């Protein structure tokens with residue numbers, strides 16, 4: 001297999017100058033964020049704004065999950081991040097249990113639940129790959145772009161199957177890399193660590209290969225000139241929770257990184273995430289025993305498209321009072337439409353076969 005290359009040259013620099021230790025997405029990325037969603041989740045951090053098509057998408061996706069779960073009482077949410085969708089599903093179920101592998105995300109979910117006064121959602125520190133719940137203990141399982149972030153997605157899906165009761169539903173959204181018109185997307189940033197060293201964050205996403213490579217590299221530059229440049233970049237990147245600068249635009253930062261030699265690098269950690277190809281995901285689910293596996297459009301996209309049309313037609317303000325009803329209708333439509341490019345899947349654990357009644361013995365005196 002050819003080695004992946006990056007337009008900026010940073011990936012090649014990483015192979016030349018560092019020996020990254022393997023890390024997982026939770027430690028490398030999500031546990032380092034104060035908010036997993038830049039404190040912008042509608043319904044959790046900010047009120048729903050009917051003028052924003054992305055808020056229509058989020059609202060419709062909640063309706064889609066609610067309808068998918070068919071009145072489930074006890075729901076497991078894998079990887080809620082800041083509490084999404086747990087906190088918005090809670091009014092529709094008896095209990096939602098959200099699991100996150102690290103303390104920071106778990107605490108963020110609990111804080112948001114307390115602030116929003118959601119009493120029937122609880123959050124536990126646990127990995128999706130080894131769930132501490134009994135078999136068949138949930139009526140429904142949701143996972144919003146989280147399974148692909150776990151160290152072993154196949155194990156997480158197996159666990160989801162195990163904890164679902166027979167007849168229970170798995171509703172999962174996943175990041176669809178394959179549709180990105182850009183074959184490679186990169187992002188980079190640098191910040192100062194408490195001990196005075198610098199942490200370089202770098203991500204390269206390869207859409208065709210459905211792969212993402214993430215690195216965190218701790219550097220202590222030997223050259224004072226390079227250190228001054230890194231310090232000034234760290235100031236400019238301050239506030240970046242996750243690398244989001246395009247290295248091709250931030251040429252000065254890229255050049256500074258490429259000038260660092262192996263002697264400047266203290267430690268490096270890295271991660272290769274293999275994202276789902278929709279057809280393979282459907283086959284994996286079927287292989288685990290799930291029935292009625294369907295790749296669907298999901299409610300989010302139709303709602304966002306509708307809202308965009310309403311914005312274009314300058315009718316969005318008029319539609320605002322109908323937002324919730326229209327989002328629910330879009331969820332019904334999105335659940336009915338098959339779409340392998342939707343990044344949405346629904347599957348059911350087969351119901352327990354009905355117990356066979358013993359054949360009735362022929363009544364005495366009658367002919368069989």
Ligand SMILES: C[S@@+](CC[C@H](N)C(=O)[O-])C[C@H]1O[C@@H](n2cnc3c(N)ncnc32)[C@H](O)[C@@H]1O
Pocket residue numbers: 025026030031036037078079080081082084085099100101105126127128129143144145146147149150151
């Ligand atoms: C892209 S975020 C999605 C968060 C949230 N569901 C949302 O849609 O806003 C992925 C989440 O999966 C969580 N995650 C990573 N590894 C996990 C694991 N082994 N078990 C459970 N969750 C995990 C991350 O901590 C992160 O919060």
